[in-house]
Amino acid sequence: GENVEQHPSTLSVQEGDSAVIKCTYSDSASNYFPWYKQELGKRPQLIIDIRSNVGEKKDQRIAVTLNKTAKHFSLHITETQPEDSAVYFCAALTGYALNFGKGTSLLVTP
Amino acid sequence: GAGVSQSPSNKVTEKGKDVELRCDPISGHTALYWYRQSLGQGLEFLIYFQGNSAPDKSGLPSDRFSAERTGGSVSTLTIQRTQQEDSAVYLCASGLAGATDTQYFGPGTRLTVL
Numbered sequence: 001g002e003n004v005e006q007h008p009s010t011l012s013v014q015e016g017d018s019a020v021i022k023c024t025y026s027d028s029a030s031n032y033f034p035w036y037k038q039e040l041g042k043r044p045q046l047i048i049d050i051r052s053n054v055g056e057k058k059d060q061r062i063a064v065t066l067n068k069t070a071k072h073f074s075l076h077i078t079e080t081q082p083e084d085s086a087v088y089f090c091a092a093l094t095g096y097a098l099n100f101g102k103g104t105s106l107l108v109t110p
Numbered sequence: 111g112a113g114v115s116q117s118p119s120n121k122v123t124e125k126g127k128d129v130e131l132r133c134d135p136i137s138g139h140t141a142l143y144w145y146r147q148s149l150g151q152g153l154e155f156l157i158y159f160q161g162n163s164a165p166d167k168s169g170l171p172s173d174r175f176s177a178e179r180t181g182g183s184v185s186t187l188t189i190q191r192t193q194q195e196d197s198a199v200y201l202c203a204s205g206l207a208g209a210t211d212t213q214y215f216g217p218g219t220r221l222t223v224l
Contacts, residue, residue, distance in 0.1 A: 004152075031210065036215075042217070046213070091153075093210060096160070100152035102151055102152040103151075
């Protein structure tokens, strides 16, 4: 089955710096890659997603890139703010199921 | 409109007991998913319902786990003879018809098996 690896597991940046989280997947049939943000004790919230027919997508301070050949995709957050602190999960869709990475705990310090 | 809701929010049970967890999807969403999130881990897919089609049960970890979806709306996840390793947050998500449509998550049920 699909295997999604996510790195790093923890990331600490200073406010205003950029943060990058990387994921790799194993199943070349995967065609949809969402990113979720989960604050402590809350439900995962979709922040951005990308489909396999595009290589990059941006939404304000957040961008995602996809390299289908290498089977990896990345989340980029620019101008980080303390409220960006949360756990971020990448996922890859194969068939009906989303396969999630183990998450990256991002801490943005003022 | 209302989001995905789940009940109960917390459930504490004794080892060996059965539990039922409920999910109310967003109205009009035909796709419904159950995931399990263990402490410090990612989300593990359990089961997928799409309309009236047979569910995809490929993620259920054992035959103690089962799920139903009545009338194409509310879903119940049942865990029989609970074990301590079943302790986790059980998340439900719903979405529109296509698998690549956004999945909207409920708040989850935190299950603790003593």
